[in-house]
Amino acid sequence: MAKDNKQEFVQHITPRDVDFSQWYTDVVLKSDLMDYTPVRGCMALKPYGYGIWELIQAEMDARFKATGHKNVAMPMLIPESLLLKEADHVEGFAPEVAWVTQGGGEVLPERLAIRPTSETIFCTMYAKWVQSWRDLPMKYNQWCSVMRWEKSTRPFLRTAEFWWQEGHTVHATAEEAQEETLQMLGVYQEFCEHVLSVPVYAGQKSDKEKFAGARATYSVEAMMQDGKALQAGTSHNFGTNFSEPFEIQFLDKDGTLKFAHETSWGTSTRMIGAVIMTHGDERGLKLPPKIAPIQVVILPIAAHKGGVNEACADIAGKLKAAGLRIELDDREGYSAGWKFNEWEMKGVPLRLEVGPRDLEAGQVTAVRRDTYEKMQLPLEGLTEKVAELLADIQRNMYDIAHAFQQAHTKVVHTMQELGEQVNGGYAKTMWCGERACEDAIKEQFSATSRNMPFDQTPVGDTCVCCGKKADKVMYFAKAY
RNA sequence: CGGGGUGUGGCGCAGCCUGGUAGCGUACGUGCUUUGGGAGCAUGGGGCCAAGGGUUCAAAUCCCUUCACCCCGACCA
Numbered sequence: 001m002a003k004d005n006k007q008e009f010v011q012h013i014t015p016r017d018v019d020f021s022q023w024y025t026d027v028v029l030k031s032d033l034m035d036y037t038p039v040r041g042c043m044a045l046k047p048y049g050y051g052i053w054e055l056i057q058a059e060m061d062a063r064f065k066a067t068g069h070k071n072v073a074m075p076m077l078i079p080e081s082l083l084l085k086e087a088d089h090v091e092g093f094a095p096e097v098a099w100v101t102q103g104g105g106e107v108l109p110e111r112l113a114i115r116p117t118s119e120t121i122f123c124t125m126y127a128k129w130v131q132s133w134r135d136l137p138m139k140y141n142q143w144c145s146v147m148r149w150e151k152s153t154r155p156f157l158r159t160a161e162f163w164w165q166e167g168h169t170v171h172a173t174a175e176e177a178q179e180e181t182l183q184m185l186g187v188y189q190e191f192c193e194h195v196l197s198v199p200v201y202a203g204q205k206s207d208k209e210k211f212a213g214a215r216a217t218y219s220v221e222a223m224m225q226d227g228k229a230l231q232a233g234t235s236h237n238f239g240t241n242f243s244e245p246f247e248i249q250f251l252d253k254d255g256t257l258k259f260a261h262e263t264s265w266g267t268s269t270r271m272i273g274a275v276i277m278t279h280g281d282e283r284g285l286k287l288p289p290k291i292a293p294i295q296v297v298i299l300p301i302a303a304h305k306g307g308v309n310e311a312c313a314d315i316a317g318k319l320k321a322a323g324l325r326i327e328l329d330d331r332e333g334y335s336a337g338w339k340f341n342e343w344e345m346k347g348v349p350l351r352l353e354v355g356p357r358d359l360e361a362g363q364v365t366a367v368r369r370d371t372y373e374k375m376q377l378p379l380e381g382l383t384e385k386v387a388e389l390l391a392d393i394q395r396n397m398y399d400i401a402h403a404f405q406q407a408h409t410k411v412v413h414t415m416q417e418l419g420e421q422v423n424g425g426y427a428k429t430m431w432c433g434e435r436a437c438e439d440a441i442k443e444q445f446s447a448t449s450r451n452m453p454f455d456q457t458p459v460g461d462t463c464v465c466c467g468k469k470a471d472k473v474m475y476f477a478k479a480y
Numbered sequence: 481c482g483g484g485g486u487g488u489g490g491c492g493c494a495g496c497c498u499g500g501u502a503g504c505g506u507a508c509g510u511g512c513u514u515u516g517g518g519a520g521c522a523u524g525g526g527g528c529c530a531a532g533g534g535u536u537c538a539a540a541u542c543c544c545u546u547c548a549c550c551c552c553g554a555c556c557a
Contacts, residue, residue, distance in 0.1 A: 021551065036549065096556070117557095150556070151481060153549095158557075211557095219557095231557060270557055301516050337517035355516055365516080446553085480557090 013345075015282055020226040027276055028155045031285040031346045041153040041160030045269070048346065051293030052272055053163060057143060059195045059290065060165065060267070063187050069139045069167060074121050076144070077112040082120040085245040089119060092212020096148040098160075114147045119213065119238075119264055122168040123246035130260060133172050133252045137180070141167040156273035157230075157480050164268035170248060170260045174239065177261035178216075181237040184265040185218045188233035196271060197288040197397035198222050198278045199405045200232055201426070201475055203451030208438050211264075215239040221450045221475065223405045224277040227424035229450050229477035232274050235265035273480075278401050285347030286369055288397050289390040294327040296386060297343045301336055301355030312354050315364070315382065322383045324390070344369060349393045350386065352377075370396050409475075411459045415444070418464055422447035422478050431474040432463035440465050441476060450475040 013030065014022040028034060033049030045053065061071070077100060084090050093116045100112040115121065122140070130138060145163045153159050167184060171177040185202055192198045200220035210217035214236035222232045240259040243249070248260045279286040289295050296319060300312045309330065316328040327348070329339055336353070343351055353365040363376045366386075370393050377385050408425030412418045421427040422445050431437060431449070438449050441464075456473050463470035 019551085025550070038548080040548070092556090146557095148556075152555090162557075164557080234557070266557075268557060299516095303515075332515090333519095335515055335517080335519055337515090338519085340517050342518080353516070357516075 013282065013284060016225065016280070020277075023280075024273075024277060025155070027280050027284050027345075033272070033285075034155050039160075041150055043155055043159050043161075045163070048293060049272065052275075052287070052291050053269055055291040055293065056195070056271060057165070060187075060191055061143075063191060064141050064165075064167065067139075067183060067187065069141045069169075072140045072142050073144070074115075074118050074125070074142055076115050078115050078118070078121050080111050080113060082124055083113050085120060085123075086213045086242055089213035089242075093117065093148075096150065098147050098149050115144075116146055116148045117264075117266075118142065118144075118146070118166055119168065119242060120246075122264075123242045123248060123262070126168075126170050126243075126260070126262075127246050127248045130170055130248055130250050133250055136170060136172045136250060136260065137176060138170040139167070139180070140169070141165055154273075156269055156276070158270075162268050162270065164266050166264060166266045169263045170243075171262070172250065172252065172258070172260065174261050177237055177239065177263050181216070181218060181235050181263045181265070184263070185220065185233070185235040188220045188235065188265070188267060191267075192220055192222065192232055192271075192274075193398060195288070195290045196275050196278075197394055197401060198232065198271075198274055199398065199402040201451060201453055203453040203475070205234075205451055206433075206435075206438060206449045206474070208435050209449055211236045213238065213241055215241060219451050221477075221479075222274050222278060223401075223408055223425060223477075224274070224480070225280070225404065226277070227408055227478070229426065229475075229479040230270070230274050230277070231450075231479065232271055233265070233267040236263060238262040238264065279397055280347075283341070284345035286397070287347035287349060289349045289394045292347065292349050293325060294343075294346070294348045295325045295390055296327075296350045296352060297339075297348045298326060298328045298352045298354060299336060299339055299343075300328075300330055301353055301358075303330060303332075306356035306359055308354055308356060308359065311359055311379075315352065315354065315379075318383050319386060322387065324383075324386065340367075350389055352386075368393055370400070413460050413464060415441075415465060418447070418476060419445045422476055425477065426450065427464075427476045428459060429464040429474060429476065430458065430460040430462060430470040431472045432466055432468050432470040433472050434463075434466065437463055437465035445478075447476045447478050450477050450479065 013026045016023045032046055034043045034045050037044050097116050098114045101108055143165050145161050147161045150158050150160050169180050189200055189202045192200045200222050202220045205217040205219055216237045218235045219231050220233045222230045224230055239261055242262055243259040249257050250260055252258050276285060298312050298316050300308045303309050312328055316326055319326045349369045351367045358364050363378050366377050367374045409428055410421050412421050412427045412429045418427045418429060442448055452472055452474050459473060
């Protein structure tokens with residue numbers, strides 16, 4: 001009986017296991033995160049979606065500051081001549097750049113790119129700002145939006161304009177740059193796992209998959225519930241690839257002029273897509289408490305009776321005072337059932353129901369979004385208990401996602417096994433390091449190399465594709 | 481960029497084949513009764529039918545063009 005009811009309530013969402021793409025679109029729209037706009041491929045972030053982004057920004061920015069970075073703001077327009085300075089970089093980004101060709105009714109002498117990423121403008125400024133070893137390291141970050149003229153788009157996962165942060169740093173030595181690159185990848189991993197409750201594989205990209213202009217690219221890769229991988233963040237070591245054409249030089253302690261070593265690293269609103277596809281279920285969005293704009297929704301039941309309103313206001317005040325993000329849903333004209341479904345759709349981690357029967361018993365009814373577990377909580381010490389529950393939900397969501405990731409990762413030794421495995425997860429395997437083998441795997445199975453984990457304990461000794469001696473452990477998967 | 485699909489009050493759809501006063505559900509406004517898993521009755525407001533062009537006495541409907549979005553591939557955070 002209860003099961004029939006459940007299906008009736010969620011009939012508005014396409015079931016996840018029937019059509020994952022449609023389910024994703026349904027959730028994004030019905031949970032009110034964003035809306036489509038008249039601008040091709042560009043979304044409007046609505047308050048609830050932007051609220052998630054603001055919390056992500058706050059958590060992440062604190063980590064950047066703690067590791068010695070400062071925020072700056074750069075122009076959104078980049079003169080074409082700057083974009084052309086690093087050959088691999090321009091080759092990688094040129095096809096998807098949007099151009100400004102006119103200003104004030106006049107055709108511009110040099111067209112301006114709307115930034116697809118800001119390496120070139122940062123480098124130009126760093127060339128002015130860096131003179132001496134005393135200026136280094138220079139570790140800046142900016143929060144902004146960038147534009148890439150994508151052919152096909154999907155909310156949060158791939159849009160023409162997207163919001164992100166891009167860190168750009170300058171160092172005196174190769175060692176320092178590499179240390180920075182790995183440190184920030186570590187920040188991303190810790191952030192994904194502890195704030196988003198999204199487990200990731202951290203490792204190094206192949207040459208084929210690395211960033212245009214980078215010497216080495218590292219990534220954190222998440223696993224979505226349809227078995228596809230999603231790159232959640234990247235960190236690049238440029239060496240002197242950019243500092244040479246942009247002439248970022250400094251006078252070192254030994255009195256010689258040297259090219260600086262640079263890094264860049266970025267994460268975007270795409271992480272919201274990762275959260276949706278990692279945690280969501282048949283009833284909609286499921287948000288980890290740390291990035292939930294509303295952590296607890298308080299629902300008065302039979303509000304006119306027995307001091308329910310007063311009790312709700314009191315509870316709301318106490319939870320707010322404790323620093324929790326709460327919503328008191330005292331809207332009239334909506335049934336309790338309607339509200340239950342609404343807040344579940346929006347992924348609110350914890351719901352407190354306050355009715356006359358609860359109050360008589362000196363308690364409230366609580367329902368967790370992660371497990372649907374219903375429990376009675378005494379009014380006495382409620383704030384502490386709610387805080388504990390939120391922390392437990394945060395952990396539990398990670399545990400569930402981690403179990404899923406592990407269950408969808410398998411060591412494979414043959415191309416046939418690899419082909420089967422990438423239909424529903426990661427294939428962990430040995431790879432010889434040759435581009436040709438990556439190309440063959442992509443050709444046959446539409447799967448790409450994701451990254452090489454730092455733990456390179458061999459799982460075999462020959463390449464899964466060509467059968468030659470191989471010493472690289474690589475994850476392959478189909479990816480977003 | 482290929483293949484398929486959809487554009488009609490905020491949302492979901494019917495109407496189109498066979499041209500003739502733009503409809504239904506829901507949401508929204510108001511009033512009353514309700515409220516522990518998507519409440520009920522009454523009443524009211526809201527749409528040049530994606531855009532542009534054509535055929536016709538007459539176009540949501542037929543023809544052409546463009547745009548946007550969705551799904552599946554290829555390409556890229």
